[in-house]
Amino acid sequence: MSAPDARALFLFDRDLRLDDHAALAALSSYGEIVPVLAVTGDSYASSARRRSAREAAIDGLATSLAQAGAPLVIRRGSLAATVLGLAREARATAVGWSLAYDAPGLAAQRSLQAELEEAGLTVIATHDAPAVPPEETAAARASDEGLGYRAFAPYLATWRRLDVPPVVARPRFARAHGLRGEAPPASAGPGGAAARAALETYLAGPALGYATARDVPGDGPTARLSVALGLGTLAARTVRASIAARARDPFLLVEERLSLRAFERALAQRDFFLQLAWFFEDAPDAPLQRRMRGFPGAADHPALAVWREGRTGYPFVDAGLRQLAATGWMHPRARLVAASFLCFDLGVDWRVGRDAWDRELEEYDPALAAGNWQWVAGLGADLAQFPRIYNPRKQARAYDPIGSYARRWIAELADRPAAAGAGEPAANRPQLALPLFGDRAYPAPVVDHETAARAYLRRYAAYVRDQTAAPISSP
Numbered sequence: 330m331s332a333p334d335a336r337a338l339f340l341f342d343r344d345l346r347l348d349d350h351a352a353l354a355a356l357s358s359y360g361e362i363v364p365v366l367a368v369t370g371d372s373y374a375s376s377a378r379r380r381s382a383r384e385a386a387i388d389g390l391a392t393s394l395a396q397a398g399a400p401l402v403i404r405r406g407s408l409a410a411t412v413l414g415l416a417r418e419a420r421a422t423a424v425g426w427s428l429a430y431d432a433p434g435l436a437a438q439r440s441l442q443a444e445l446e447e448a449g450l451t452v453i454a455t456h457d458a459p460a461v462p463p464e465e466t467a468a469a470r471a472s473d474e475g476l477g478y479r480a481f482a483p484y485l486a487t488w489r490r491l492d493v494p495p496v497v498a499r500p501r502f503a504r505a506h507g508l509r510g511e512a513p514p515a516s517a518g519p520g521g522a523a524a525r526a527a528l529e530t531y532l533a534g535p536a537l538g539y540a541t542a543r544d545v546p547g548d549g550p551t552a553r554l555s556v557a558l559g560l561g562t563l564a565a566r567t568v569r570a571s572i573a574a575r576a577r578d579p580f581l582l583v584e585e586r587l588s589l590r591a592f593e594r595a596l597a598q599r600d601f602f603l604q605l606a607w608f609f610e611d612a613p614d615a616p617l618q619r620r621m622r623g624f625p626g627a628a629d630h631p632a633l634a635v636w637r638e639g640r641t642g643y644p645f646v647d648a649g650l651r652q653l654a655a656t657g658w659m660h661p662r663a664r665l666v667a668a669s670f671l672c673f674d675l676g677v678d679w680r681v682g683r684d685a686w687d688r689e690l691e692e693y694d695p696a697l698a699a700g701n702w703q704w705v706a707g708l709g710a711d712l713a714q715f716p717r718i719y720n721p722r723k724q725a726r727a728y729d730p731i732g733s734y735a736r737r738w739i740a741e742l743a744d745r746p747a748a749a750g751a752g753e754p755a756a757n758r759p760q761l762a763l764p765l766f767g768d769r770a771y772p773a774p775v776v777d778h779e780t781a782a783r784a785y786l787r788r789y790a791a792y793v794r795d796q797t798a799a800p801i802s803s804p
């Protein structure tokens with residue numbers, strides 16, 4: 330219950346902004362807020378790019394808070410002890426935060442909640458990261474299981490029906506609260522305002538070609554929102570509302586309208602994987618499809634190192650992997666093809682790929698990483714009867730027809746003329762497979778795709794047959 334002098338701590342984590350903030354708004358109705366950043370372990374340390382993006386976002390948040398007259402209190406140490414100590418110093422009677430969507434984050438929040446409540450504090454934890462909270466889509470579900478969706482198509486239909494507008498309430502901060510903490514990192518970078526401006530620029534023009542850009546890496550840009558959404562410098566609700574506002578333009582052409590719809594669908598896909606992580610908490614490490622949990626994926630392969638380096642001999646795969654190494658981001662279509670190559674052509678366990686990319690990616694979203702990797706590996710929410718094995722050669726022909734993506738990221742191919750077939754594996758063009766340039770020669774394919782894919786499907790079919798024949802005794 331709110332009292333005129335009630336005070337609460339708000340723990341920022343992956344929601345580093347002030348506007349359209351559901352969890353801050355929920356806490357504001359309790360009392361005035363002391364903004365806190367409790368630094369515990371370092372889940373950002375695995376990627377240097379990620380760490381500097383987070384530091385820049387913290388700096389941006391601290392600047393916005395200082396302008397609002399409420400300095401961000403940064404403290405380091407064990408989470409419960411830090412928060413309990415701060416609550417005492419601030420004479421706060423409540424603590425609020427945005428809910429996590431990864432198993433370790435959720436476990437940490439649950440244990441913190443138990444400790445705080447035992448100490449007599451009120452906890453107000455709110456869904457903020459998804460555009461539509463998991464419980465809202467689950468409640469609208471026809472079945473009475475009370476669980477989330479496991480299939481995307483029906484989820485999307487429900488998601489589109491539910492209207493969750495941006496949060497307009499301004500948070501009420503405790504001004505000049507007098508609490509001391511570490512200084513924020515001095516790495517001026519994009520804060521909430523910059524993320525919103527980038528979204529508006531994208532929606533003004535490039536988003537109208539999104540339907541092509543999401544598949545064709547050499548075409549226009551995709552939105553490049555994953556870092557901002559992962560850090561929470563931008564709210565998914567804001568993105569959804571901005572897409573809807575743009576779609577109200579009466580002068581849009583049909584294909585532009587379809588692009589905006591595809592862009593909105595991508596955002597729904599993010600919410601879908603967040604709700605999977607929320608309702609199926611063991612899914613980050615164990616396949617969502619229970620019957621596939623015993624399906625063996627290799628921990629290693631003689632070509633694993635060349636896959637990591639982008640030297641598989643399949644240009645579309647290699648361009649993606651080299652783009653990731655060079656920039657910390659990979660085009661979404663290339664992610665599908667490069668991940669499929671690891672899981673099916675090399676038969677390597679999806680977790681090996683997820684962890685390799687985790688060290689390179691600037692964005693951080695364990696629920697999206699696990700959900701997408703399982704989807705590609707055919708063990709997750711994509712309930713197709715057989716795994717969809719992408720043919721890297723056909724993908725290159727369809728989505729990099731003149732090899733512009735391959736030539737952009739693969740130095741050995743940079744001087745090739747733009748032409749049909751420029752994205753083909755070297756072995757298909759014998760004159761290009763010759764080691765004419767010593768170390769600079771582009772390698773021949775490390776495996777034959779058709780042979781590897783068929784061998785995988787044989788193993789898969791045998792496993793599924795055995796599972797179907799096995800007595801139904803295990804859980």
Ligand SMILES: Cc1cc2nc3c(=O)[nH]c(=O)nc-3n(C[C@H](O)[C@H](O)[C@H](O)COP(=O)(O)OP(=O)(O)OC[C@H]3O[C@@H](n4cnc5c(N)ncnc54)[C@H](O)[C@@H]3O)c2cc1C
Binds near residue numbers: 558559598664701
């Ligand atoms: C194997 C694999 C691994 C992935 N790992 C990650 C990851 O670790 N972290 C991460 O944030 N995304 C991951 N993705 C999803 C997606 O590829 C990225 O979010 C996207 O490339 C980010 O670029 P963008 O913002 O330009 O995307 P756009 O295509 O412009 O999409 C806009 C936003 O929609 C959401 N979105 C789009 N596609 C997906 C999708 N397939 N799943 C969930 N949300 C989506 C993202 O929030 C994205 O920022 C992965 C996809 C694959 C196939």
